[in-house]
Amino acid sequence: MAHLVQAIALGLLIGGVYALMASGLTLIFGVMQIINVAQGAFLVLVAMVTWWLWNRTGIDPIVASLVTTPMMFGLGWLTFRLLISRIRGSSPSMSVLLTFGLALVIEGVLNLTAGNKFKSATPAYFEESFRVASISFPKAQVFGFVAAVGVLGVLYYVLNRTWTGRAIRAATQNPAGAALVGVSAAGTAALAFAIGSATAGVGGSILSVLYPFFPASHYEWISRLLGIVVLGGLGSLPGAVAGAVILGLAETLTATYGSLGWSTLVFYLVIMAVLLVRPQGLFGARLREDAA
Amino acid sequence: MLQLKAVVAGYGGGSVLQGVDLECAERTITCVVGPNGAGKSTVLRVISGLLAPTQGEIRLDGEPIGGRAPDEILRRGIAQVPQSHALFPAMSVQENVLMGGYLIRKDRRLLRERLDQVEQRLPIVADRARDHAGNLSGGQRRMVEIARCLMLDPRLILLDEPSLGLDPRGLAGVAEVIHELNQAGTTVLLVEQNVRLGLGIATHGVVMEGGRVRLTGTAAAVRDNPEIASLYLGGSPTKAGDSPWTNASRPPSHTGGPGSPPTA
Numbered sequence: 001m002a003h004l005v006q007a008i009a010l011g012l013l014i015g016g017v018y019a020l021m022a023s024g025l026t027l028i029f030g031v032m033q034i035i036n037v038a039q040g041a042f043l044v045l046v047a048m049v050t051w052w053l054w055n056r057t058g059i060d061p062i063v064a065s066l067v068t069t070p071m072m073f074g075l076g077w078l079t080f081r082l083l084i085s086r087i088r089g090s091s092p093s094m095s096v097l098l099t100f101g102l103a104l105v106i107e108g109v110l111n112l113t114a115g116n117k118f119k120s121a122t123p124a125y126f127e128e129s130f131r132v133a134s135i136s137f138p139k140a141q142v143f144g145f146v147a148a149v150g151v152l153g154v155l156y157y158v159l160n161r162t163w164t165g166r167a168i169r170a171a172t173q174n175p176a177g178a179a180l181v182g183v184s185a186a187g188t189a190a191l192a193f194a195i196g197s198a199t200a201g202v203g204g205s206i207l208s209v210l211y212p213f214f215p216a217s218h219y220e221w222i223s224r225l226l227g228i229v230v231l232g233g234l235g236s237l238p239g240a241v242a243g244a245v246i247l248g249l250a251e252t253l254t255a256t257y258g259s260l261g262w263s264t265l266v267f268y269l270v271i272m273a274v275l276l277v278r279p280q281g282l283f284g285a286r287l288r289e290d291a292a
Numbered sequence: 293m294l295q296l297k298a299v300v301a302g303y304g305g306g307s308v309l310q311g312v313d314l315e316c317a318e319r320t321i322t323c324v325v326g327p328n329g330a331g332k333s334t335v336l337r338v339i340s341g342l343l344a345p346t347q348g349e350i351r352l353d354g355e356p357i358g359g360r361a362p363d364e365i366l367r368r369g370i371a372q373v374p375q376s377h378a379l380f381p382a383m384s385v386q387e388n389v390l391m392g393g394y395l396i397r398k399d400r401r402l403l404r405e406r407l408d409q410v411e412q413r414l415p416i417v418a419d420r421a422r423d424h425a426g427n428l429s430g431g432q433r434r435m436v437e438i439a440r441c442l443m444l445d446p447r448l449i450l451l452d453e454p455s456l457g458l459d460p461r462g463l464a465g466v467a468e469v470i471h472e473l474n475q476a477g478t479t480v481l482l483v484e485q486n487v488r489l490g491l492g493i494a495t496h497g498v499v500m501e502g503g504r505v506r507l508t509g510t511a512a513a514v515r516d517n518p519e520i521a522s523l524y525l526g527g528s529p530t531k532a533g534d535s536p537w538t539n540a541s542r543p544p545s546h547t548g549g550p551g552s553p554p555t556a
């Protein structure tokens with residue numbers, strides 16, 4: 001019983017962090033039907049920058065997201081203006097190729113500058129835990145979770161209570177309708193891409209503490225994130241949260257009752273089972289092409 | 293007020309509009325009729341800026357507006373209610389209507405004022421404020437679409453097949469709103485498949501076929517044209533009074549009435 005509670009507690013903490021990481025991917029897809037395959041590379045890039053800042057200045061890695069988030073907002077905006085905007089209107093496979101190319105470039109640059117070695121930021125609390133009854137909550141996971149949920153809360157507020165967010169949601173739900181009320185498609189897409197990239201700022205800083213990483217880690221991360229958003233329904237933020245929590249729980253429960261090696265497999269089995277019943281994912285809307 | 297001259301436009305695979313000439317005078321209601329695929333919706337799309345013309349001129353009060361972005365066209369006072377799927381289904385009715393005021397979002401007082409006016413004119417906006425737009429019936433959706441386009445207090449409204457999928461009561465409601473808006477000084481350019489209805493409410497008629505304008509004139513003249521009558525009206529010309537549109541707009545009823553203020 002204690003094992004079960006412990007596994008669920010850990011799974012939820014990890015799920016919160018995954019949710020933040022996946023939120024950017026699903027937001028970008030919702031607005032422009034582009035899968036940003038470079039989102040995993042963005043995370044690893046930020047983890048590397050965070051590690052470097054921590055190593056040089058001793059700044060807490062999670063606090064470092066105050067630096068990395070604006071950095072990623074800017075990088076996302078530039079990426080959209082310089083690269084993505086040029087392939088607007090072409091087939092979705094173009095965007096996959098383009099963002100995959102971007103991921104490879106980031107990986108290459110990291111290999112050259114930081115070297116091909118595992119890194120991990122290890123602040124003082126790295127191996128400490130909070131204890132409640134017999135359940136232990138590793139401090140790093142708790143801090144990461146709090147930061148992630150905080151940022152998700154801000155994202156929720158921006159999307160639902162500001163005109164910028166309304167414009168993004170309008171463009172997600174009905175691009176032609178949004179154009180008819182004066183929402184600029186290109187401007188909204190650039191903002192959504194920048195905001196989606198900025199989530200990788202906080203996400204990557206958290207990653208640097210929770211998981212060892214090296215330049216090629218982005219393959220593993222993007223497949224996790226894709227699994228989450230496909231399970232939740234592409235383009236849906238609540239879906240990303242649900243998918244992330246399911247992945248977190250699948251990992252910790254499998255690790256507790258089976259072995260860690262099986263946890264990824266279990267998650268993908270869950271995805272397959274869900275997609276058999278709901279091809280659009282848990283919270284996904286059916287595309288018009290499907291309905292026709 | 294609005295002038296189209298030899299407008300050519302298409303969607304990439306050949307021209308759909310093959311030189312369209314069209315004019316709307318201030319405070320008129322112009323109804324475009326014609327068979328499916330004639331290019332009626334496309335005409336509205338080039339005016340509202342959703343589609344750029346490849347040739348020809350579009351002028352508003354003499355100023356060229358062809359090929360401008362939709363938000364620029366909106367700022368000049370032209371609002372469009374498209375044929376279908378205009379709303380944001382996962383937003384509430386009130387949020388949908390507020391989105392109509394996106395361009396005046398910085399002026400909160402004006403936004404509030406317009407919302408109040410629109411709520412008075414179209415009670416559904418207040419009655420169903422919290423409901424998701426995706427859960428409304430076809431007629432209710434039409435009303436919310438019209439409400440949304442009124443938020444900017446447009447001078448010219450482009451309506452694409454407002455009768456589509458409406459029951460008689462919905463029809464009467466929409467007809468009445470169009471009539472009232474026009475009375476308040478708004479110019480209307482309307483596309484209708486339902487020729488009898490469309491020409492019934494309009495002051496002017498335009499017949500399109502195969503991407504061209506075949507015939508223009510007063511609504512009565514178009515309606516009474518023997519060829520049009522036999523093609524679209526199934527026989528003898530009709531009198532103006534036969535149309536439920538004109539009838540519907542006469543008796544004052546729940547959607548406002550003589551006392552309700554204009555949106556201006």
Ligand SMILES: Nc1ncnc2c1ncn2[C@@H]1O[C@H](COP(=O)(O)OP(=O)(O)O)[C@@H](O)[C@H]1O
Pocket residue numbers: 303308326327328329330331332333334335
């Ligand atoms: N989005 C689009 N992409 C390609 N072709 C289109 C599109 N919309 C309309 N068309 C074509 O343009 C022609 C005119 O369409 P439309 O203006 O919608 O006609 P109407 O409104 O008179 O029924 C049709 O042949 C239609 O197939």
Ligand SMILES: [Mg+2]
Pocket residue numbers: 332333334375452453
């Ligand atoms: Mg049409």
